[in-house]
Amino acid sequence: METKEYLTNYYERYDEDGRLISKHGMVEYLTTMKYVEKYLKPNMRVLEIGAATGRYSHTLAQKGYRVDAVELVEHNIEIFKQNAIEGEPVTITQGNATDLSAFESETYDITLLLGPMYHLFTREDKIKALSEAIRVTKKDGIIFASYCMGDANVLSHGFIRGEIYNIIEKCMLNTETFDTFSNPWDIFELYRKEDIDNLRNEFNVTQLHFVASDGYTNHMRETVDQMDDRMYELYLKYHLAICEKQDMIGYSHHTLDIFRKD
Known part of the structure; x- marks a missing residue:
């Protein structure tokens, strides 16, 4: 099967909306939105590449920003359209993050690449996706790129769920360095911070933030989901206070690399 088929099969069974509205899933969403809103200004145009079911696109469109969205998987596009509110300034196009030729260069103030880097497995495709996201962004515009982290998943x-021997048997782990290896049928590509830095350094950009989007949350998701509102608010405050501390980054399942196009 091609990568698209693996992703289609996965997302047709996976409740992406449900993940983001759970208490533990909301940590990643609220953190990402906090940083996006830090750079938003009136009348800005936003492109979301790999928009999935549109949680971020619809939120930003409902705040009045003009949003164009690109998504590869038809199932996600159908849900994206169902989630739309009449009159909101958002479009959805089927497309691939590695080829945004339908979009003109230097068009968007904010470009969100919040999913595609999870599902690209060759350096060539990763560079293409970043290159295209940067190309369509205006000079001095901001790009947000999300990644899944290897050590948090190991x-x-x-170890916690007891799958370590299965991972080793599938040749997905170097037992000396504990680097991870993925293929398209594994669905998710996993990174360490140095991998992300290495990709970004190929481009004329300036890093602004490197954020642990969910921090330690997914290691204690049952605890987080059972918190009452008062404790959950305190936990969010704690998480947001430490999410850029570099000594905490590797424990996060998701990270957010934020940089400016120079």
Whole structure:
């Protein structure tokens, strides 16, 4: 099967909206929105590449920003359209993050690449996706790129859930360095911070933030989901206070690399 088929099969069974509205899933969403809103100004245009079911696109459109969205998987596009509110300034196009030829260069003030880097497995495709996101962004515009982190998954899926030997048998882990290896049928590509830095350094951009989007949350998701509102608000405050501390980054399942196009 091609990568698109693996993704289609996965997302047809996966409740992406449900993940983001759980208490533990909301940590990633609220953190990402906090940083996006830090750079938003009136009348800005936004492009979301790999928009999935549109949680971010619809939120920003409902705040009055003009949003164009690109999504590869038809199932997600159908839900995206169902989630639309009449009159909101948002469009959705089927497309691939590695080829945005339908979009003109230097068009968008904010470009969100919040999903595609999870599902690209060759350096060539990763560079293409970043290059295209940067190309369509205006000079001095801001790009937000999300990644899944390897060590957090080795800890949670490997050791905590007891899958470590299965991971090793599938040749997905170097047992000397504990680097991870993925293929399209594994669905998710996993990174360390140095991998992300290496990709970004190919481009004429300036890094602004590197954020642990969900921090330690997914290692304690049951605890977070059971928190009452008062404790949850305190936990969010704590998370937002430490989410840029570099000594905490590797424990996060998701990270957010934020940089400006020079």
